Amino acid sequence: MLPSRRFLPSLSLLSAFEAAARAGSVTAAARELDLTQSAVSRQIKALESQLGVELFLRERQTIRLTVAGESYAREVREALRRISSASLALRANPHGGTLNLAILPTFGARWLAPRLGKFLSSNPGITINLVTRIAPFDFRLDSIDAAIHFGQPMWPGGELTFLMKExxxxxxxxxxxxxxxxxxxxxxxxxxxxxxxxxxxxxxxxxxxxxxxxxxxxxxxxxxxxxxxxxxxxxxxxxxxxxxxxxxxxxxxxxxxxxxxxxxSNERYYLAFPKERADYPPLAAFRKWITKEIEADANAQLG
CATH class of the missing domain: 3.40.190.10 (Periplasmic binding protein-like II)
Incomplete structure (x- = not known):
């Protein structure tokens, strides 16, 4: 359930605040957003009024984030980044699904990348975005649908599908x-x-x-x-x-x-993913494909 709309400021207010917080200047934020300085100032004041919290300390012609403003700016920046990424993915693939997959560098380059063409040709409409991650991360804080994991069979808050031994x-x-x-x-x-x-x-x-x-x-x-x-x-x-x-x-x-x-090795390779994404069609298709691909490799080595 979404929180009350009074706690959901408009994107224009959040964008003005984030730009000013990042630049440390209302003037610079106005140039970036192609708005007047007074318009950006009004939007920031409207946001402060809606939240009931002072976000900037105003000293003559300069602004400085309050402690509350600094914390809020980090959260808003990440939220805007995720919205932007989701919009970009939708624009790139409006009729299919997009799978954001975290990969281990060498596994991705040596094993996965040469085989991805087969997956994409057999699953038209699905787009895969690859990003390198070496250490485990929190799916709740990163816009990743799944990750190739090497280690022990555990990932807090996620499910694991066994891939192979090493x-x-x-x-x-x-x-x-x-x-x-x-x-x-x-x-x-x-x-x-x-x-x-x-x-x-x-x-x-x-x-x-x-x-x-x-x-x-x-x-x-x-x-x-x-x-x-x-x-x-x-x-x-x-x-x-x-x-x-x-x-x-x-x-x-x-x-x-x-x-x-x-x-x-004591560790194994797994496909890790958030529990709530288990039935997401692009992820389900990829999970089915990669397990079959690894099984085919194993059978070929035995043969």
Whole structure:
């Protein structure tokens, strides 16, 4: 249920307030909105009157947000941004549905993007907007319909559809392998190890799985798999990488197993989405498609 209309100021009043708050000037806001200075001033005063709260401190020819005004400006700015995004999405695709999907960078670039054409061709009218997110976020505060999630099976306020498991293995360039003594799992500790900031204990897990005692595992840090893989290809060190994301490099011989010992990650890939969006047609179609696509990949590998 919507709140009483007396608590729903018009967009013109909110736009005038947000522009003045952002610019710190009624004159600048008037130029941005193509209005007169007096018109913007009247709109801000009308908003303050409607809310019963002073939003600006007026000092001679300058304005400054009150504490209440600062908090309100942040909320209004986000609301206007979401309205603008929704309007843009509707204009871009007035006859179909739009799916705003948060993706993990390497998964999106290496696995999802090359396959999206098949989804779009089989679901005409649906538009997908992709945005990169590395850390979990709150669906209530972000205009995202779904997200590719890697981790434990939990997302507060959201539902999860299992996608797939992940196997990782130590990989390096063929030149690095040829010139370094890499025979047993413990040998990796002699050389630079490339770490992912999003998985700080991945190497420790691998070493423990291989019964290799270790105290500290040092090396370079990377925030994405793609850059870690590039560093491994350049011969900088050994990276622990998901096998399914480096298939092309392995096939071309740009990367090789440093040690032929792959392990299954504790985490899994999921499609996360708000409970209330579960039946949203574009999301339902995408969920059905991606699970079938992953199942087909798995069957192809078994075959």
């Amino acid at each position: 196997t990782t293995m130590p990989a390096c360039s063929p030149e690095f392998k040829a010139t370094h003594d890499l025979t047993e799992p413990a040998d990796v500790l002699k050389f630079p190890l490339l770490h992912l900031t999003t998985r700080p204990d991945a190497w420790e897990r691998w070493l423990t799985h291989c019964d290799v005692s270790h105290e500290t595992v040092n090396g370079m840090l990377f925030d994405q798999f793609a850059t870690a893989a590039q560093a491994a290809k350049a011969g900088i060190g050994v990276a622990l990488l998901p096998v399914f994301l480096i298939q092309d490099e392995l096939r071309r011989g740009e990367l090789v197993p440093a040690i032929d010992r792959a392990i299954e």
